[in-house]
Amino acid sequence: MAISRDARGGSRKDEHVALAEELRGEHAPAGVWDDIRFLHRSFPGLAVDDVDLSTTVCGRPWTAPFFINAMTGGSEKTALINADLARAAAATGVAMATGSASPALKDPALAHSFAVVREQAPEAFLFANVSPEMTVAQARDAVGFLSADALQIHVNPAQELVMPEGDRDFRGWPDRIGEIVDGVDVPVVVKEVGFGLSRASIAAVAEQGVHVIDVSGRGGTNFIDIENRRRDRQEFAYLSGWGQTAAECLLDPLHR
Template sequence: MSSERKDEHVRLAEQLRDERRPNGFDDVSFVHHSFNGLRLDDVDTSTEVVGARWAHPFYINAMTGGSAMTGRLNAGLATAAAAAGVAIASGSVSPALRDATLADTFTVIRDHAPDAFVFANVSAEMTVEQAQTAVDLLDANALQIHVNPAQELVMPEGDRDFRGWLDRIEQITAALDVPVVVKEVGFGLSRASILALIDRGVRTVDVSGTGGTNFIDIENQRRERSEYRYLAGWGQSSVDCLLDARLGGDPVDAQLLASGGVRTPLDVVRALALGASAVGVSGHFLHVLIDSGVDALTAELVAWTHQVRTILTLLGAASVADLAHTQVLVTGASREFSELRGIDVSSLARRS
């Protein structure tokens, strides 16, 4: 059943893929200046994530695993990640923790990307022992714990009891000897949620907002009556989450990663300029792999590395850190969200 569900998730993610969905990033633009004083080759696109230095500020985010077909996808994703020099996260390792015969659908990631920075991924339902097993299985550099109450509630066979999630996250974070990142699955981490995680010892979060793969839509398609279609727009974008975390009060004391609806290298730079240290991409890269193969995905990843450097040069940012000084214009629904939350986004337009 678990393997069939994983295959169905991939099929529905492709079937329901819609790059016209609002993702928040289109509300973000930059003030253009003509004299940037930089040379393209001198621009440094590296970034630090959970204490590790990455050459590139984007990564292949958590997607799949748990069946023969998704194991082949993980092998392709890892092969491309290794060739392009980007980090990669596995999908939830939970199926392999329940059925050891599924382990090789995840271990293929390390097999095909022996030198990559790899995140293992588990749900907030896992114990410390299970989380450690997931890390060991992938020889992972860090662990993602995904939180997905919206998905679980619509999933026909999903969890209905979310008591103890913060307790388990705290226990895993304290016990593991690798960094832990807590991420949403596409509905956004609110400021209050981030602060609750910080109180439990978490120091890095992936806000993972709306605009990309929509697990309410996916799980609703798996229901007999598809009765939850009205929840399709639930949640906040990553742009909203980043603004709320940085400007909605005192800046939160956590490293922020962003994902959800990231479609272009410009979206990556937009998120970095709003305070993310790195940006995860799932649906777009999976679609390229499924539609065109490993070589095409590798070429896409390499192209993104060049394009991110180009955009930084255009903005006069010699490094990712310099993006904190770019003048950002926030309009549309993201501005309306900010106004309702009491966030002064006009200050971003006056940075120097």
């Protein structure tokens, strides 16, 4: 059953949050990581005190390979969520990405729902987030909203197809991504939104000079399910299991 926009507070972003909570745990693929095992080493050759989780991402040091990935922004309700997430990032020293800046790029009055992240986490490594449909100027504006250290470009054709008001033309996305890479002054990450990136997709964006690829595989928030709940006709439940898991994405490029 479709859920009306009025019932969700008039904002697509608020609808997404409400539906993500409502659908949490539904249709999650069983055992996504159950077949993955750590390789045991009987001769590790180091002391426990030598263990170091620090790493480098986009040329910057991180204390651990964990971060708060893109979720939301673009409304009063989601501004509060972003503020809470930013405080958590500041307290734990992890990086954070915002959701798509598209709402603020269309209505500058909504920019505060993204800028609040930098206000609450002044020292954190932050990712801005745009779609490949944005212009270079818009990508720069998104970075400016929160003085971002890097820019995510999300690719989400499956979500767009099910979204009632979604895009239907995906031509030229790699070239658009390349233009943004060349036109912004921060490292660029290309990410999926929960459906994974195949070897061919990874190759297409790697050629454009992106700095990091985030496969964002199936198994978490399912935007096909979320967008399907927002529809009042032509339901797409049969696509609920669409996409590759992160493990499948990571193994795919190895099998050449």
